[in-house]
Amino acid sequence: MRALLRRQRYLLDYSLSSLARRPGKHLALLLVYSLVVFLLASTLLFTQSLRREAALILADAPELIVQRLVAGRHDLMPADYLDRLGQLRGVSDAYGRLWGYFYDPAVKANYTLLVPRQEPPVPGEVRLGAGVARTRGLGVGDYLSLRSARGEPFSFRIAGLLEAETELVSSDLLLLNAEDFRRFFAFPADRFTDLVLRVRNPSEVRKVAEKIALALPDTRPILRDEILRTYDALFGWRQGLIIVLLGGALLAFVIFAFDRAAGLSAEERREIGILKAIGWETGDVLRMKFWEGAALSLTAFLAGYLLAYAHVFFFAAALFAPVLKGWAVLYPDFRPLPFVDGLQVATLFFFTVFPYTVATIVPIWRAAITDPDQVMR
């Protein structure tokens, strides 16, 4: 066993010396290889983190939301729908939600104005999400002036700020009283934005949604499961999109690496010929080349993965922020939580380390089994 290990170590020594003989070429390969792993790993880690967090946090979202559609577009919900839906068998509670969007031309940002069901602010006061407070430079006790739907100026006193830890879901929120909301938007008194239904038995949620679709054909029930699926699909889509965008670069790398690994230069052929002529066995040549490929790909994988981990979880995925942010003024200040999926990392390892290592061995095997004299010529 000891002899075997010592033998492998000598082979590794030789492989490293062989790599060091062409430092520029191999360093360039290592750099590009690490960069490819870094980009792939960053994408996987970031989307996995958001996907997992969405699944955890949005598990507390309403079980069933009912929205009204008119000509295929979202419309306000008549209050009498609430009575009809509340009487459906299996529904334990039904209430209307009041929320809407407000574009603030002062900072060119969209706010989400929402009326909380529990502990709403007193009339004339609002509670702000951390993003709004930061963008407008407001604190508790300050006043926020906005122009209402009728063009009247409204001045709200800031009664409190939502916790910074909740920014991922509350960054652009502006919580206000129902009266203020209706006056501000000139919102009809007999309308809600949409309705929330609580269903006693979770296994009946789908049945209730079916009943709603039949009883009120102009409505669209949205299940909590669908919300969770939307986020799963959304981050999957984003991940897929980034990987597709990276596709060109990946393909270029594969061609580059394959050419580097599979195409033997005359110098390398001569080297193999000499090794065989001085008594190296085919197996030794293959092992030596295996170590060469393994050293390169393992180093690239570890460097790329560690850099990606630091990028996503210590530097809040700074390279991806512009993609997510778009032209948004209000962007939550958040740091993704490291929900690492072991299977994803194993897949990344397999698809980055193995193909290169195997690709290096095949042409060497071809050269190593031919006559040394013929190889050297």
Added chain:
Amino acid sequence: MKAPGPLPAPWRKSGAFLWTIGLATVLWALTFVHATLTTRAAADDLHRRGALVSQLDLTDFALFTEARYTRHPSQADLHSPFQDHPLALEHFPTGSLVPASAGPSWTGWLEAPAASSPE
């Protein structure tokens, strides 16, 4: 004359390489430890976010705030990107990255009115 033996281990290239790879592997393993500890320590924050979602009946992340139809991807209606006129092209960067909707739900809400039409 005595034949020169192998160089002491730390001076050999393989020694330096194995040390480097070993160190990187330890760091790699530590990322999993870090991930476990960090997510465990963030349980309170996650709970707070979940509580706010439950308290305010929230449905979406506040990640895409640039256009109103990207703010709530789970609630958006399918025609929003064409809000200006039917041939208007999507012009918000997020709109091209966020699918406008996850598509018809299990009830096939686009078909629902037809299924329940009075005819």
